[in-house]
Amino acid sequence: MIRNDHMQGTTHIAGVETREVLHAKSSACPLCSFDHQTYLFLRHGARVHRCANCGLTMLHPQPTDSEILSFYERNIGPDAFASNGQLTSSFTEQDAANAYVSRLRKHKAPRSRMLLVARKEHPFVTAVESAGFQVETVLDMSELRRTNLAEEYYDCAVLIFQLEKSSRPIDTLEQIHKALKPDGLLFLVTPSMDSWSAQFLRSQWTEWRPENLYYFDRQTIQAMLLRSGFSHIEISNDRRRYSLQHLYGRASTSPRTLLTSLVQAICYPLPDQIRARLRMRLPASGILVTARRVRRRDRPLLSIIVPVYNERSTFVKTMEAIIAKELPGADKEIVVVESNSTDGTRELVLSYQGSHGVKILLEDRPKGKGSAVRTGFKHAEGDLILIQDADEEYDVNDYDALIDPLITYQTAFVLGSRHIEGWKIREFNQQPGVTAFFNLGHLIFAGLLNLMYGQRMKDPFTMYKVFRRDCLHGLKFECNRFDFDFELVIKLLRKGYTPVEIPVNYKARSFKEGKKVSAVRDPFTWVRALAKYRFSSIYHEPEQLGDSHTAED
Incomplete structure (x- = not known):
């Protein structure tokens, strides 16, 4: 039995004091293995914690199945889950199921051998079979834990509000990875900490339920999937058409809060016909995630993109330093993009042709740093990407x-x-005016970017931008000059990635030493990038992607 006890912020679960101590001893985050968690609050008798390193949110200690049932019996009634069958057959759930099927069609999911992890009465089963898909196996999360799935057997796997119920989500995803064929499609729906309802309702969010053991945001769900052997990840917000009848039923079967009590009070006096007919489209609590099974490397591969143009005096020294650099936690490949230099740099670049771990890409004319970096992206094979100038x-x-x-x-x-x-x-020798001009310009443009995109970044225009290659999936880029620095950061921000800033060493070079940014031309392109990418689409059009898998905002 679970009960709240706000005395000294503790939770008492009858008969499981030893279990709580055992959890405390093995409380490492399942995603990043960090052993420090931040306590957030107590909800429905369970303590909500967040990993201080990666931000994964979880219940700790995890309630058992019997404790969850006991909680619902006390708070809702002895038949706590009986009305879930009515909810899953509601207009809202049927409409959502049809939307999930459309998502599978969009991604050209194979119609054979689908593994479905969901409640057996979920309307998705009927909807997807009516669309011609073969549902080979249907399990809920508790059954999946006890089942040995055949390896590389399924063409597609679908999880509908189940991953958050897994006591070991990494193990669950790895189990599904083994069961999928190479390039098999994974589609999952899960509550999101980034959702409008979670951000607005906070502790009143209806997804704070004792059976939901983990809570993901865009970054943690992506990290979970990447660690488990998935890539080409696309995440979009779920929007649903809600009827008042569905909202009333959901409130009646959810843990009691101020919000659920208010919804019940408003809907209860209304006739059933009115509750069924009044419908509205609203942002939902969930996110829709698709991914593809890929081969996992033993060690991550870092792709170092090196754009080069007229760097004869510095290229060799920079290149030798990169080659000599040992990375204990990763392997590396160096992708050099040379833009037809006029000072003999191309000949120096070609001297590394055939060197182990080095790719040489030659452009027929200089189009700008942004164009060279984009060319490097297309040829990078690493799990991680780092941009490195040769200056x-x-x-x-x-x-x-x-x-x-x-x-x-x-x-x-x-x-x-x-x-x-x-x-x-920036300190340019014997040029105090130029020094002040560039430092002040940095403050102005960084301030504008932070204001327009709700950030607090110190140095968004640094050359050292490092990210998982999957972050680029579906994004389109078009800037050729130094405005690409703005475009890249803005589009990663809009896709949902908030950067961590790490201090680095830096020694500015002067224009006499080869600095190429134009104090006259480039600021206008930066202003254009700030304004344009605030509102324009950041993704490829579906027809432009061919066989790749488009991302959604």
């Missing part, structure tokens, strides 16, 4: 600190910040 302004010895948050699944996006310790990062 010796940055120190390759910072690589370890930059990739560590990605390898440990703390975040998906890292910026190597030159501004952590202060604002005067």
Whole structure:
């Protein structure tokens, strides 16, 4: 039995005091293995914690099945889950099931051998079979834990509000990974901490339920999938057409809160016909996630993109430093994009042709740094991507600190910040006016970006942008010059990635030493990028993707 006890912020679960102690001893985060969690609040007798490293939210300690049933019997009645059958047959759930089927069609999911993890009475079963899909196996989460699935047998797997109920979500995803054929499609629906309802309702959110053991946001669900051997991940917000009848039924079968009590009070006096006919489309609590099974590497591969143009005096030294750099936690490949330099740099680049772990890409004419980096993206094969200029302004010895948050699944996006310790990062010898101009310009443009996109970044324009390659999935890029720095950061922000800033070493070079940014031309392109990418689509059109899998906002 679970009961609330707000005395000293404790929770008492009768008869399981030893179990709580055991959980405390093995409380490492299942995603990043970090052993420190932050207590958030007590909800329905369970303590909600968040990993202090990656942000994964979870119940700790986890209630048992019998404790969950006992809780619902006390709060709702002895037949606590009986009305769930009525909910799953409601107009809202049937409409959602049809939307899920459309999602599968959009991704060209195979129609044979589907593994479905959902409640057996869920209307998706009927909807997907009516659409011509073969549902081979239907299990709920408790049954999946006890089932040995055949390896590489299923073409597609669907999880509908089940992953959050798994006591070991990584193990569950790895189990499904083994059961899927290569390139098999995974589609899952799960409550999201990023959803409008979670952000607005906070502790009154209806998804705070004792059977939901984990709560994901966009970054943690992506990290879970990547760690479990999935890629080409696409995440979109769920929107549903709700009837008042569904809202009333949901409130009646949810743990009692101020919100659910208010909904019941408003809907109860209304006749059933009115509750059934009044419908509205609203943002839902869930997110829709698709991914593809891929082959997992033993160690992550870091792709280092090196755009090069007229860097004869610095290229070789930079290249040698990159080649010599050891990465204990990852392998590396170096992708050099040379843009037909006029100072002999191309000949130096070609001297590395055939070197182990080095790719040489030659452009027929210089189109700008952004164009070269985009070319590098297309040829990168790594799990992680890092952008490295060939001008010796940055120190390759910072690589370890930059990739560590990605390898440990703390975040998906890292910026190597030159501004952590202060604002005067550029110092041009005997040019105080130029120094002040560029430092002030940085403050202005960083302030504008932070204001327009709700961030607090110190150095969004650093060269050291490091991220998981899957972050680029579905995004379209078009900027060719230094406005690409704005475009890349903005589109990653809009896709849902918040960067972690890591301090790095930096030594600015002057225009005489080869600095290529234009103080006259480039600021206008930066203003254009700030405005344009605030509202325009950031994704490829579906017909432009061919066989790849488009992302959605």
